[in-house]
Amino acid sequence: MPASGPEAPNTSRQRLEARESTILDAAEQVFTRAGFDGAKVATIAQTAAVAEGTVYLYYRNKQDLLAGVVGRFWARLTLGAEAAITSEASAVTQLEQLGRYHLNSILQQFEVVSLTYRARPQQEQDLDQVREYVRVFDRIMQRGVDRGELPKDTPIGQLRDVFFGTLEFSARTLKLRERSYDHSVVTNLLSIMVGSTDGAAGKLKDKEPRNQDLMNTLKSIQKQLKTLGD
Amino acid sequence: MPASGPEAPNTSRQRLEARESTILDAAEQVFTRAGFDGAKVATIAQTAAVAEGTVYLYYRNKQDLLAGVVGRFWARLTLGAEAAITSEASAVTQLEQLGRYHLNSILQQFEVVSLTYRARPQQEQDLDQVREYVRVFDRIMQRGVDRGELPKDTPIGQLRDVFFGTLEFSARTLKLRERSYDHSVVTNLLSIMVGSTDGAAGKLKDKEPRNQDLMNTLKSIQKQLKTLGD
DNA sequence: CTCGTATAATGAGTCTGACTCATTTTAAAT
DNA sequence: ATTTAAAATGAGTCAGACTCATTATACGAG
Numbered sequence: 001m002p003a004s005g006p007e008a009p010n011t012s013r014q015r016l017e018a019r020e021s022t023i024l025d026a027a028e029q030v031f032t033r034a035g036f037d038g039a040k041v042a043t044i045a046q047t048a049a050v051a052e053g054t055v056y057l058y059y060r061n062k063q064d065l066l067a068g069v070v071g072r073f074w075a076r077l078t079l080g081a082e083a084a085i086t087s088e089a090s091a092v093t094q095l096e097q098l099g100r101y102h103l104n105s106i107l108q109q110f111e112v113v114s115l116t117y118r119a120r121p122q123q124e125q126d127l128d129q130v131r132e133y134v135r136v137f138d139r140i141m142q143r144g145v146d147r148g149e150l151p152k153d154t155p156i157g158q159l160r161d162v163f164f165g166t167l168e169f170s171a172r173t174l175k176l177r178e179r180s181y182d183h184s185v186v187t188n189l190l191s192i193m194v195g196s197t198d199g200a201a202g203k204l205k206d207k208e209p210r211n212q213d214l215m216n217t218l219k220s221i222q223k224q225l226k227t228l229g230d
Numbered sequence: 231m232p233a234s235g236p237e238a239p240n241t242s243r244q245r246l247e248a249r250e251s252t253i254l255d256a257a258e259q260v261f262t263r264a265g266f267d268g269a270k271v272a273t274i275a276q277t278a279a280v281a282e283g284t285v286y287l288y289y290r291n292k293q294d295l296l297a298g299v300v301g302r303f304w305a306r307l308t309l310g311a312e313a314a315i316t317s318e319a320s321a322v323t324q325l326e327q328l329g330r331y332h333l334n335s336i337l338q339q340f341e342v343v344s345l346t347y348r349a350r351p352q353q354e355q356d357l358d359q360v361r362e363y364v365r366v367f368d369r370i371m372q373r374g375v376d377r378g379e380l381p382k383d384t385p386i387g388q389l390r391d392v393f394f395g396t397l398e399f400s401a402r403t404l405k406l407r408e409r410s411y412d413h414s415v416v417t418n419l420l421s422i423m424v425g426s427t428d429g430a431a432g433k434l435k436d437k438e439p440r441n442q443d444l445m446n447t448l449k450s451i452q453k454q455l456k457t458l459g460d
Numbered sequence: 461c462t463c464g465t466a467t468a469a470t471g472a473g474t475c476t477g478a479c480t481c482a483t484t485t486t487a488a489a490t
Numbered sequence: 491a492t493t494t495a496a497a498a499t500g501a502g503t504c505a506g507a508c509t510c511a512t513t514a515t516a517c518g519a520g
Contacts, residue, residue: 012467012516042506050469050470051469051470051471052471053469053508054468054469056508062507062508117347155418158400158414158415158418161399161415162395162419165395165400168395169394169398170395172391185388188388195422195425242496249497272478281498281499282479282499283479283480286478286479291479
């Protein structure tokens with residue numbers, strides 16, 4: 001009987017998971033390079049050093065494989081988001097942290113984000129991992145309300161759409177103009193979402209860039225997560 | 231020699247355009263029902279009462295056909311938006327009109343909007359018709375600035391992403407929850423975009439629904455445009 | 461170590477559906 | 491009625507997703 005000790009290095013199950021992970025890695029690479037339609041399952045199999053039929057032992061079809069790639073991406077993003085947030089900070093600060101992390105991440109991995117749309121064929125249910133990710137925002141807001149930092153009747157659901165909708169469209173605009181992360185996007189978004197004391201739209205102007213080192217923190221988190229597996 | 235008078239009813243060119251329009255109609259119907267991948271060119275041809283090869287005389291390939299459908303949709307939307315706006319009204323009022331028209335339209339034709347994403351394969355240039363549509367917003371804002379209704383340094387480009395990003399994500403949320411047009415979405419969006427006098431986020435609450443008849447106006451415009459062709 | 465069995469992997473073959481193109485049909489001009 | 495160019499047709503080609511009969515591997519029992 002083999003030692004089923006706590007640190008058995010090569011169980012059957014581990015081998016399977018490793019292989020699945022290899023296939024997902026290959027799929028992510030090929031999908032992001034070639035797009036969903038351009039990617040051939042044969043190429044993915046080849047990249048994973050596996051026969052084409054093997055891919056279908058792990059994923060029902062090409063769509064399912066895409067869902068795997070996209071799901072893993074959002075799951076990692078959730079982990080990174082939680083790491084990027086200072087748990088003691090105020091709701092507004094946390095929102096700012098999440099906003100920067102989010103914008104930075106989707107810019108950095110724009111292709112995978114785009115693939116997300118291919119993963120929801122019709123009005124089928126969204127990917128669970130996306131819903132999970134979105135809850136990070138909801139928790140921040142709810143805590144802010146509970147603590148009295150935000151009004152009791154704050155429409156969290158609607159503000160969620162403002163938050164993620166704005167950031168995603170801003171990311172597209174930035175990509176289109178071939179610009180990189182722009183601090184002012186998050187700053188302006190926050191200022192309109194939370195409101196400020198001086199009323200009119202005049203407040204929506206650039207503030208000085210700050211916390212440049214936060215970017216570095218984010219980058220290292222990204223890298224860690226990339227190699228983290230699950 | 232046939233009379234090439236001003237009102238010849240059945241020129242060769244007219245016949246071609248009619249046929250192209252028939253094919254686009256068929257494509258729109260089949261695409262919206264089955265999605266891009268689920269749609270077969272054979273079915274589209276059949277629906278248009280045309281041989282499969284004929285489709286390829288008008289459109290290079292399936293993608294191109296999709297671009298045709300989506301492009302026509304946004305072109306119509308531009309016309310409708312311009313019709314929905316009172317030219318003498320203030321910038322804020324016009325924004326509200328555009329916001330309602332936009333949210334209502336993309337809810338009503340959600341499937342076509344979703345197809346838009348399939349029409350931009352990679353980071354290729356966006357559809358021209360989408361850019362055209364977006365300019366309606368830009369013109370409203372620019373006029374507001376010129377007239378002094380909005381601050382000189384209003385970041386129009388960023389607010390455009392707030393506006394359309396929020397509305398699109400809100401529409402998705404509404405669809406997901408199987409709700410229909412929600413007045414408060416636009417009201418709240420406007421209140422945060424333009425700012426209000428009482429500072430904090432508390433202002434983001436529901437106001438009374440009003441102008442229910444605007445909805446009917448919108449619907450009739452929709453219908454007119456649908457049958458308008460070009 | 462060797463066998464037996466279940467699990468995993470393989471890749472040649474099937475099949476669907478986008479796209480082509482040689483042929484036929486239509487229509488306008490003479 | 492005839493010519494000719496434009497338009498339409500649909501059978502045929504082909505790429506690529508997916509299947510499945512066969513083969514390889516792992517592992518426990520004797």
